[in-house]
Amino acid sequence: MRIAFDVGGVLSKYPAQFRDLIERLSDRGRAAGIFIISDMRPKEKIVELMRLNNIPVWEQNVYCADFDKHGEGCKAELLDELKIDLFFDDHISYCAAQFTGAYPTIRCLVWPDASMPYTADEWITPPEWPKFGRVSYRRGL
Numbered sequence: 001m002r003i004a005f006d007v008g009g010v011l012s013k014y015p016a017q018f019r020d021l022i023e024r025l026s027d028r029g030r031a032a033g034i035f036i037i038s039d040m041r042p043k044e045k046i047v048e049l050m051r052l053n054n055i056p057v058w059e060q061n062v063y064c065a066d067f068d069k070h071g072e073g074c075k076a077e078l079l080d081e082l083k084i085d086l087f088f089d090d091h092i093s094y095c096a097a098q099f100t101g102a103y104p105t106i107r108c109l110v111w112p113d114a115s116m117p118y119t120a121d122e123w124i125t126p127p128e129w130p131k132f133g134r135v136s137y138r139r140g141l
Contacts, residue, residue, distance in 0.1 A: 001085045004035035006075075007046060009090030010110045011036075012119045012133065015053050018088075023056060035061045037078050037087070052124040079105045 003025060005011055011018050026034040034057050038046050041064050050057050063082070065074035072093040079087055080102045088108045089095050095107040118133030125131070 002033045002035060002083060003086045004037045004079065004082070004084045004088070006087075006089040006091070006094070006110075007036060007038040007040055007049060008133070009112065009118055010088050011053070011055060012049075012123045013090070013110070013113075013116060015055070015120055015123050019053070019055055026056065032058065032061070034058070035063065035082060035084060037063050037065055037075055037082075037084070039065045039067045039074060048126065049124075052126070076102065079103060079107075 005018060005022070022034055036046060036050065036055075036057055040046055043062055043064050046062050046064070047059050049055075050062070063078050065078050067074045070077050072091075075087075075089065075094045078084070083103050084105050086106050086108065087095070088110055090110040090112055092109060095109040117135055119125075119131075
């Protein structure tokens with residue numbers, strides 16, 4: 001089975017839970033069946049985030065979806081090409097996009113929770129990066 005995870009809003013929002021899942025599924029990340037698919041660029045940035053946050057994944061299984069070329073179908077293209085069986089993303093159109101004849105990936109929407117920040121407090125980014133997504137919604141505050 002090939003399983004892929006998005007970074008922003010999935011791994012960044014629930015790092016402990018998804019790290020545990022990836023470790024359990026992949027014998028500490030060494031299995032070839034775990035992938036990271038993000039529209040973030042460049043690939044080295046994603047690999048660095050995985051390393052900083054102890055998300056065990058093979059570097060060769062990290063992919064950048066080409067939004068400029070495929071728009072909201074960018075991840076669907078990779079899911080089909082890589083024959084991904086199960087995919088976790090927080091962007092509804094990345095989960096909904098399915099093309100006739102495409103590989104039948106099961107797409108799991110990680111439903112956004114506005115009361116939690118997009119990027120968890122424990123999610124580590126390099127010091128030179130802006131602190132993106134650290135604000136959460138608090139009604140009436």
